[in-house]
Amino acid sequence: MSEAILRISGLEKRYASGLHALKEVNLEIRQGEIFALLGPNGAGKTTLISIVCGIVSPSAGTVTVDGHDVVRDYRASRSLIGLVPQELHTDMFETVWATINFSRGLFGKAPDAAHLEKVLRDLSLWEKRNDKIMTLSGGMKRRVLIAKALAHEPRILFLDEPTAGVDVELRRDMWALVRRLRDSGVTVVLTTHYIEEAEEMADRIGVIANGALAIVEEKAKLMRELGRKQLTVHLQTPLQSLPEALAPWTLALKADGRDLEYTFDGHQEKSGIPELLKKLAELGLEYNDLQTRQSTLEDIFVGIVHRKP
Structure with a gap:
């Protein structure tokens, strides 16, 4: 069994409004697995990912990425993480190449044209590298988000609703890409409302409801025992x-x-x-x-x- 690259212990999040978004979450995610986090709207999926990625501060508990605490050692932990958010966050007037090259530089990585070319080719974006993002289709913009997240060679990739609003063909292309990433040693954590997406790809599945993990189990065992x-x-x-x-x-x-x-x-x-x-x-x-x-x-x-x- 692979070592855990992400360890979450006693994680809590309370907002000033009184909302108890996360309740005593304990979770370990293994190196090189595809982990699907499922849950209804408002269950706490995005809050959990945001804390791991350093976007939201926890109220209690600890999170470590490959041994680096996300609060005390945030620079090291964030350099190991790639995040593909639900919404498009990028300069629409920049070219694809400039955008991902800039993203790599944000993490202090030396220029590596060969790596960026590989990322763009894997995502079928190479021919679009000099196009401005504003001219791309919705599906291609989603691919740019993934390219940005992969530009600095993360060891763990978070995909927050990665195929929301894309067509079936593009969704299956992304499934294939996620499997290739897993095969190369990248750990992938995805949230999705497409249950068939988790059923198709995930090694393990976690279900979160009302801020608490209801179950974490191997997909095959879950299907066998609860099916x-x-x-x-x-x-x-x-x-x-x-x-x-x-x-x-x-x-x-x-x-x-x-x-x-x-x-x-x-x-x-x-x-x-x-x-x-x-x-x-x-x-x-x-x-x-x-x-x-x-x-x-x-x-x-x-x-x-x-x-x-």
């Missing part, structure tokens, strides 16, 4: 109510009694489906079709966010 499966039996003759003989199964009548839904844990050893179908036959309940469905990460996310404490 559920559902069998829908399309009956030939609608049922008015469930027969008592079907009580051992978790069943529900849907579609005015025409559909019989059986929900079971995805990780349990036996599904109970063969026994259920046998019981239906014994009861003389004939069906036209069967459909099965596996829980998605979105189903799991909604369940975590809305479950009672």
Whole structure:
């Protein structure tokens, strides 16, 4: 298992308004992983990232990046971080090349045309290097933000809603870029409202709700342990109510009694489906079709966010 490059311990944030934005957040993010931070609007995702990146001051707790405290040793910690914010923050009248070259210089890095060229080529921006940012499309401007964040060769990259408002093709291009960054050793932390984005890319997933981490888990394990499966039996003759003989199964009548839904844990050893179908036959309940469905990460996310404490 890789060493943690980011350690967050007992992190709290209270604003003067009284808003308790973060509550006792403890989290370790490993070197070279893709970590997806999910949560509804106002959950605390951007506040958490802003504290790590030195934009917002914490009320309590500690944050270290590769051993450097983000408050006491802020210069060293910030030099290891790249941030791609939700909104475009750049000089619209500058060229792409001038913008990323300036960003590299802000971190005290020596000029490196070869590195900047590689970044621009990876982002399909090389042909646009002499264009002014104001002339670029929305998707290309988003790529410029990523190029700015990568200009100083960070070890950890934060992507705050990186594909918001971009088309499907560009979104998939960015997914491919994120994987290449991970393969090169860069740790990637992303927040997203596109659940399929986390399901597609993340190694681990954290869900934050009301300022507190509700769960942090390996994606595969999360899908396996919290996922559920559902069998829908399309009956030939609608049922008015469930027969008592079907009580051992978790069943529900849907579609005015025409559909019989059986929900079971995805990780349990036996599904109970063969026994259920046998019981239906014994009861003389004939069906036209069967459909099965596996829980998605979105189903799991909604369940975590809305479950009672």
